[in-house]
Amino acid sequence: MELAWMLGITALAGVGGTGLGGAAGCLLRRESSRAISLLLSFAAGVMVAVVCFDLLTDALTPDPDGKPPALLVLAGVLIGYGAVDALNRLLSRGPEIPEGRGGLLLAGLVMAAAIALHNVPEGMVIGASFAAGGGPDTLSRGGLVMAAVIGLHNIPEGMAVSAPMISGGMPKPKAAAAAAATGAPTVLGAALGYAVGALGPRMLAAALSFASGAMLYVVFGELLPEANGLWRSRAPALAAVVGILVGMLVVLL
Numbered sequence: 044m045e046l047a048w049m050l051g052i053t054a055l056a057g058v059g060g061t062g063l064g065g066a067a068g069c070l071l072r073r074e075s076s077r078a079i080s081l082l083l084s085f086a087a088g089v090m091v092a093v094v095c096f097d098l099l100t101d102a103l104t105p106d107p108d109g110k111p112p113a114l115l116v117l118a119g120v121l122i123g124y125g126a127v128d129a130l131n132r133l134l135s136r137g138p139e140i141p142e143g144r145g146g147l148l149l150a151g152l153v154m155a156a157a158i159a160l161h162n163v164p165e166g167m168v169i170g171a172s173f174a175a176g177g178g179p180d181t182l183s184r185g186g187l188v189m190a191a192v193i194g195l196h197n198i199p200e201g202m203a204v205s206a207p208m209i210s211g212g213m214p215k216p217k218a219a220a221a222a223a224a225t226g227a228p229t230v231l232g233a234a235l236g237y238a239v240g241a242l243g244p245r246m247l248a249a250a251l252s253f254a255s256g257a258m259l260y261v262v263f264g265e266l267l268p269e270a271n272g273l274w275r276s277r278a279p280a281l282a283a284v285v286g287i288l289v290g291m292l293v294v295l296l
């Protein structure tokens with residue numbers, strides 16, 4: 044029963060968040076790259092706060108003998124980072140992106156693939172947080188907070204998928220639906236994260252670390268470079284810092 048609830052809440056955060064963003068992207072004017080740049084940087088900042096103040100803090104919870112599993116966390120983060128990097132390399136062997144309308148449409152599709160992929164570790168974060176937080180018949184507060192944080196952070200990501208598709212000539216409902224679909228892998232990730240996390244404290248720490256490394260790749264390898272490419276200014280940096288602070292407050296309060 045709890046599992047069904049968890050998956051439902053994850054679907055709401057994953058598909059609902061990106062879908063809402065996709066619909067919001069329909070309202071943006073064509074010259075909206077600055078707004079998207081700020082939103083992506085903000086989302087990146089929120090993710091950094093979640094990784095540092097929540098996931099890694101949980102993963103580093105000391106053993107009964109009083110030592111934090113530092114090496115396990117170190118290895119987990121590096122493996123998570125490497126796994127997403129390797130997947131991205133496979134994806135990026137696609138066609139060169141041409142200039143103009145067709146290029147925009149293709150950029151939207153590439154963005155959709157990247158967002159869909161990175162939603163797997165984000166779902167793992169939600170699943171592992173639920174596993175960390177409670178017994179078999181309570182929905183943990185940590186998991187709910189994480190679902191809310193990731194759902195909110197999915198809104199700018201959904202916009203980043205639908206806005207270029209619309210500028211590239213795709214009909215708006217189709218673009219919004221495509222954005223919502225990129226949220227679906229979140230549910231898969233949540234089931235995975237929950238299953239691994241429920242195996243015990245060590246496996247939970249490993250799952251949280253892996254998801255952290257994957258998210259750090261997304262932040263520093265995808266979201267921030269994308270944001271800087273859309274708007275060469277210091278404004279995205281400020282948006283990222285504001286995102287870190289907002290994420291910190293959401294996690295800690």
Ligand SMILES: [Zn+2]
Nearest residue numbers: 161165196200
């Ligand atoms: Zn994301």
